[in-house]
Amino acid sequence: MFEEIEAARERLRSIVNRTPVMTSRTLDALTGGLIFLKCENFQRVGAFKFRGAYNSINQLTPEEKRRGVIAHSSGNHAQAIALAAKLLGVKAIIVMPKNTPPVKKTATRGYGAEIVLSGNKPTDREEKAERLSNEYGYTLIHPSDDLNVIYGAGTAAYELIEDVGSLDLVLAPVGGGGLLSGTSISVKGLCPEAKVIGVEPKNADDAFRSFKAGKIIPSINPQTIADGLRTSLGNNTLKIILENVDDIITVTEKQIIEAMKFLWERMKLVVEPSGAVSLAGLLYGDLEIKKRKVGIIISGGNIDLTSFFKLLEQRIKS
């Protein structure tokens, strides 16, 4: 599978942003390690999801491309598929729950995708996407369990190691597991001695439980501020994670917010809750960090800032 990631990396080279690796003297001093943040909040559409979406659509046959793609998502995968499809001249349909915030619908439409609304339960949009896929021949691109999505996601860790050299430990957030499994393939391929640890919100700990049990134990309607990590592992991601990942740890909601505070206040990075989960694992996960070289995947930066800017605007009116 490592070869697949190398191929994806070549394919994506001129398409994705080669996102910067950021460091912090304070973070190094706090942890005693050398910490490198791979900042996928600076990726196109604001999240690593663009890597997998492009890699997946790019691999379709000409006939599949002609028919178009479909995805279900209320989050970053929707925008990633919309932009990747546009760049590749492929029609994209996105199934979104009715209660999706208007700002997300507008962003997705802005990339030229067609939006179809579904009921608000996760199963509603999955069923609708499958039905439309069967009816019209659209290829369904799963947000995390699609192998080409996994390989694309793994290119972020690949770039990180290219930029900073071998690492001792890499932390990645885990929701559906696409990023973590892709990361694990890259890391074990480039520096096999390195440990890979997934970090998951305690309030949506299906991957933690599935990893311990060796089989999928899905989360039922999990409540976490890290809205990108509410999904559960799939067959492909579970298999890769069981093979490659050394451990999965969990963090609390409060720890996620503390990690965000560090990223925003000290490092001046806009990172969404899901994107800060791996740093929360570093700060609160009781891991052996001293003198270690640690990579942290910061997965995205899409967060609604409407209320923040409303407060600012009030200040200039008074």
Next chain:
Amino acid sequence: MFEEIEAARERLRSIVNRTPVMTSRTLDALTGGLIFLKCENFQRVGAFKFRGAYNSINQLTPEEKRRGVIAHSSGNHAQAIALAAKLLGVKAIIVMPKNTPPVKKTATRGYGAEIVLSGNKPTDREEKAERLSNEYGYTLIHPSDDLNVIYGAGTAAYELIEDVGSLDLVLAPVGGGGLLSGTSISVKGLCPEAKVIGVEPKNADDAFRSFKAGKIIPSINPQTIADGLRTSLGNNTLKIILENVDDIITVTEKQIIEAMKFLWERMKLVVEPSGAVSLAGLLYGDLEIKKRKVGIIISGGNIDLTSFFKLLEQRIKS
């Protein structure tokens, strides 16, 4: 004066963060130019001010260093002097108005500086700092009109041009004028054909008026959200600006907030209002940008996020 900037650059090389230059496909498409943001929000203490503070204290005689330094500031200059003094083993006194937010006092104290409170008028802290300077022999480091502060500030634009090559136009915010004058010396020294334009809040437009009049016309108690730009030009900065700067333009409070929104939402950068003023000039300043290579100095990222994180914390409690 260009030689002084080159010397400062050597002096600061291993001390300052070589801050990244960020670009945005959207920004290039919006303006028709090639736009390069020099992101001094990623500088130590979160603002370009550290460059000048370190350069200035570093140049003191051993006797002056022994006696210590004093500065008056409620903002980034305070923290910059505090950290630079600590790194150089020099005692630092910061005079701050009584109404300075506790968070800023804590940050400044955190770097080991001693804080002395003054009345809330700008003249109160200036007088107090001068009095203590005379009484105890502390060297007063002016936040913008000190020549070594100006040379230090100019190293940001120097690095930018080293990284991206010659530019056609460079925009920098102007408050006291230290950053703009330092920037202008670097730019005219490295690519003399380039234009340098200062951008100022319309609500604190003393530099705009002084530039047109050819003499200092200070702002009286200006009200702008760009709190780092409320100060007025000094003798040194006015002289350098009249010599080197091609124009000064102004932007409204609303335009400053729109520029911030672009930086936060689209570019995922935490930038304070003062730091977004130069981008506001690019977006709304009616300048000739098409096909031009433009450098934008993003000066800092220190903004109080307490209310934003309070809202987030409420979400995890419910």
